[in-house]
Amino acid sequence: MKLQIINGPNLNLLGTREKNIYGDKDFIEHFKDLQSNFKNIDLHYFQSNIEGELINKIQEVGFEFDGIILNAAAYTHTSVGIGDAIRSITSPVIEVHISNTYSREEFRHKSFLSAHVKGVIVGFGLKSYDLAISSFID
Ligand code: DQA
Numbered sequence: 001m002k003l004q005i006i007n008g009p010n011l012n013l014l015g016t017r018e019k020n021i022y023g024d025k026d027f028i029e030h031f032k033d034l035q036s037n038f039k040n041i042d043l044h045y046f047q048s049n050i051e052g053e054l055i056n057k058i059q060e061v062g063f064e065f066d067g068i069i070l071n072a073a074a075y076t077h078t079s080v081g082i083g084d085a086i087r088s089i090t091s092p093v094i095e096v097h098i099s100n101t102y103s104r105e106e107f108r109h110k111s112f113l114s115a116h117v118k119g120v121i122v123g124f125g126l127k128s129y130d131l132a133i134s135s136f137i138d
Contacts, residue, residue: 001040003136004061004091005031005129007047008054008073014098014126021099023125030126038133051075055085062089067118069132071096076111083112092118094132098125 007027010017015026031045044065046057054072061068062085070093072082086093093116100123101108114120119135121128 001067001136002042002044002065003067003069003133004044004046004057004065005034005069005071006054006057007045007071008051008075009049011071011073012047012049023098025126027126030129034129034133037130038137041133041137043133051079051081055081058082058085058089058093062091065091067091067136068093069096069129070094070113070117071098071128072113076101076113077107079112083116086113086116092136094118094135095120096128096132097122098128099123 011027014022015024015029027047035043048054048057054075058068068091072079075082076095076097095111095113095117102122121131124131
């Protein structure tokens with residue numbers, strides 16, 4: 001099974017950024033752990049701070065991969081374009097968030113993506129990604 005993880009803006013700073021909210025582990029380290037915990041899955045990782053690059057990646061893998069695990073970060077709350085990209089592809093998408101966006105500022109309660117994805121996993125820290133991968137297996 002081939003799965004693509006896509007992380008949006010500022011998630012390259014995990015481990016450094018707002019540790020009280022996002023924890024102290026960087027994502028490259030977590031990705032290595034995911035690869036060793038899910039050895040049978042062909043896992044790919046892409047991160048960009050640029051909205052169009054996230055859309056390009058969704059289009060690139062979205063007709064071929066078995067699934068996409070997407071944390072669009074701040075673009076979750078603003079991007080009609082990423083929502084449309086999800087609607088345009090055939091691979092199922094799971095939206096994930098590290099923090100519980102519903103317990104934070106009101107602008108984080110709105111997602112332009114949720115209506116178009118297979119499911120949403122919110123608030124389990126980096127474990128949100130593990131749960132998303134497991135959901136494809138089950
Ligand atoms: C986030 C939540 C977003 O509101 C925020 O802009 C992020 C990260 C999360 O994973 O908790 O950058 O997507």
